[in-house]
Amino acid sequence: MIMKNHTVLVTGAPTAPVKxxxxxxxxxxxxxxxxxxxxxxxxxxxxSHRVVMAPLTRMRSEQPGDVPGNIMVEYYxxxxxxxGLIISEATPVALTGRGxxxxxxxxxxxxxxxxxxxxxxxxxxxxxxxxxxxxxxxxSHVDLTDGPAPVxxxxxxxxxxxxxxxxxxxVSPNRALDIREIPGIxxxxxxxxxxxxxxxxxxxxxxxxxxxLIDQFLQDGTNKRIDSYGGSPENRARLLMDIVHAVASVxxxxxxxxxxxxxxxxxxxxxxxxxATFNHVAQVLAPLGLAYLHIVEPRVIGxxxxxxxxxxxxxxxxxxxFKGTIMAAGGFDxxxxxxxxxxxxxxxxxxxxxxxANPDLPKRIRLGLPLNPYDRSSFYGGNAHGYTDYxxxxxxxxxxxx
Ligand SMILES: Cc1cc2nc3c(=O)[nH]c(=O)nc-3n(C[C@H](O)[C@H](O)[C@H](O)COP(=O)(O)O)c2cc1C
Numbered sequence: 469m470i471m472k473n474h475t476v477l478v479t480g481a482p483t484a485p486v487k488x489x490x491x492x493x494x495x496x497x498x499x500x501x502x503x504x505x506x507x508x509x510x511x512x513x514x515x516s517h518r519v520v521m522a523p524l525t526r527m528r529s530e531q532p533g534d535v536p537g538n539i540m541v542e543y544y545x546x547x548x549x550x551x552g553l554i555i556s557e558a559t560p561v562a563l564t565g566r567g568x569x570x571x572x573x574x575x576x577x578x579x580x581x582x583x584x585x586x587x588x589x590x591x592x593x594x595x596x597x598x599x600x601x602x603x604x605x606x607x608s609h610v611d612l613t614d615g616p617a618p619v620x621x622x623x624x625x626x627x628x629x630x631x632x633x634x635x636x637x638x639v640s641p642n643r644a645l646d647i648r649e650i651p652g653i654x655x656x657x658x659x660x661x662x663x664x665x666x667x668x669x670x671x672x673x674x675x676x677x678x679x680x681l682i683d684q685f686l687q688d689g690t691n692k693r694i695d696s697y698g699g700s701p702e703n704r705a706r707l708l709m710d711i712v713h714a715v716a717s718v719x720x721x722x723x724x725x726x727x728x729x730x731x732x733x734x735x736x737x738x739x740x741x742x743x744a745t746f747n748h749v750a751q752v753l754a755p756l757g758l759a760y761l762h763i764v765e766p767r768v769i770g771x772x773x774x775x776x777x778x779x780x781x782x783x784x785x786x787x788x789x790f791k792g793t794i795m796a797a798g799g800f801d802x803x804x805x806x807x808x809x810x811x812x813x814x815x816x817x818x819x820x821x822x823x824x825a826n827p828d829l830p831k832r833i834r835l836g837l838p839l840n841p842y843d844r845s846s847f848y849g850g851n852a853h854g855y856t857d858y859x860x861x862x863x864x865x866x867x868x869x870x
Contacts, residue, residue: 503810504802504817505834507551510793511722511759513596513670515816516551518809519830522797522818523555523600523673523727527570527631527849529582534566534573536582542856544586546827548595555762555818556586558602558675561660562653564619565603565681566612567639568631570849574599574660580667587668598671598725598759599664601657601715605681606642606690607735618642619649620684621691621698621707626736631849647695653681654710661715661724671723672715674708676749677764679735682708686728686745689738701748709752716756725795726753727762730782734770746782750789760816761790765798771821771847773799780804784813802833828860837861 505517530537547554559574560566566573573579583599590597608618609630620642629636645653661672676682684690685707691698697706708726716724730746731739739745753761763786767778783796796805796814805817823829825842832839846854 502806504806508793508815510553510596510816511671511720513553513759514551515553515596517549517830517834518816519549519552519805519833520795520816520818521547521552521554521823521829522820523558523675524820524824525557525568525571525848526824526855527568528851528855529570529572531570533578534560534571534575535579536572536586538585539852539856540572540582541585541589544597545589545593546856546860547823547829548590548593548597549828549830550594552595552830553816554590554595554597555673556583556597556599556669558600558680559660559664560602560604562603562656564608564613564616565605565656567604567608567680568848569612569633570631571602574601574663574667575656577663577666580663583664583667583669587670591668596670598673599660599667599669600673600675600727601660601664602675603653603656603681605684607639607680608642609637610640611637613640619645619653620681621645621693621704624684624690624692628735644693647697650697650707650710653707654714657711658714658718661718665718671725671759672719673725673727673762674711674715675727676708677727677729677732677762678770679729679732679737682711683729683732683735683737686749687732687737687739687742688745689736689740701745702752704745705749705752708749712753712756712758721756721758723759725759725762727764729764729766730786731766732764732769733766743785746786747789750786754790754792758792760793760795761786762795762797762818763814765796768798780808780813783808787813802836805833824854825858827858832861835861 508515562575606618606620609632611632622644630639664672691704731742763783765780794814795816797818800817808814821842825840843854
């Protein structure tokens with residue numbers, strides 16, 4: 469989940485379709501991009517293209533209960549493609565890991581049936597789907613945790629907001645997890661992984677990016693611990709590794725993925741030496757045979773470009789240490805995506821905002837069709853508007869012809 473000060477994010481919706489000006493020359497109606505539309509191995513799965521739907525919190529689950537409902541089935545089914553991969557929106561593994569009312573859960577068995585309808589719909593279109601498992605840590609509120617103070621690596625005051633039944637409110641003061649509580653957190657992730665399996669997913673991705681609990685342990689701006697979970701990069705990566713091993717006991721390592729945001733500043737994050745921290749993370753994950761390592765480029769802070777035109781850097785750097793499958797994300801357009809996979813610095817590219825606005829994004833990229841613009845004001849919460857009503861390309865054409 470990505471959320472900046474919501475008043476800043478809500479900028480009006482653009483109205484005209486944007487030209488996919490980055491599309492290279494077409495050959496016989498098909499885009500000349502080739503590598504993006506070749507097969508790629510993700511664990512035991514062979515995908516037929518490399519255009520992935522990024523995890524995108526949309527806050528449209530049924531309330532109360534955080535159960536995925538029919539509108540979510542429609543949304544994900546619209547975005548499924550033959551041989552394509554979808555990563556679910558971040559999904560809390562515990563009531564105490566929630567930060568945004570409306571986000572769907574996987575923290576009790578009642579969530580399984582709702583998600584199963586979604587994975588069935590995605591599979592029916594020949595697609596594959598991983599669930600992103602989430603614990604927000606300090607970015608929560610006692611109304612969401614049902615009482616307990618939000619937890620983090622250390623007491624780390626934070627001036628962000630959480631979305632509760634009272635709307636956007638300042639997060640509640642957090643407390644440091646006692647070392648004896650850590651196995652309980654790991655078990656919540658393991659149970660979430662087990663439920664994801666029961667719900668028909670093809671694998672799971674751990675949300676270790678964007679300033680949530682695992683990232684709060686990884687980066688030393690929030691991790692001041694003096695026990696075996698704090699201090700060196702090795703110690704700060706210990707919670708991540710404990711969770712990786714626990715969820716792999718359910719799935720096998722080749723259906724487990726990890727999302728990290730090296731140098732990520734989102735949610736008030738910082739690290740005194742992000743290169744050392746994240747190089748270490750890539751190095752310890754490398755031998756495990758994970759499905760993929762998902763790397764968010766620091767040129768995007770959450771869902772906002774930090775600076776236009778910056779080239780990707782994080783995936784290129786970590787490729788030195790991680791020889792398995794790499795998925796890059798953050799600020800990619802079709803041309804940039806083709807470039808990074810053609811160079812071999814990444815194997816897959818996840819698209820966020822473009823996938824929100826273009827249910828048929830892989831097809832549009834393959835054929836060099838124009839992309840619909842996205843509407844920030846309907847990113848988080850609400851109804852079908854800005855969710856399931858973005859037009860497919862054919863609908864666009866007929867609208868224009870009318
Ligand atoms: C509405 C919205 C919700 C998001 N929710 C999540 C999320 O649940 N988990 C996550 O890891 N990243 C989340 N992100 C970040 C995206 O996955 C992606 O990294 C970001 O949008 C940059 O990619 P883009 O430039 O292709 O949009 C979200 C972004 C947006 C715009």
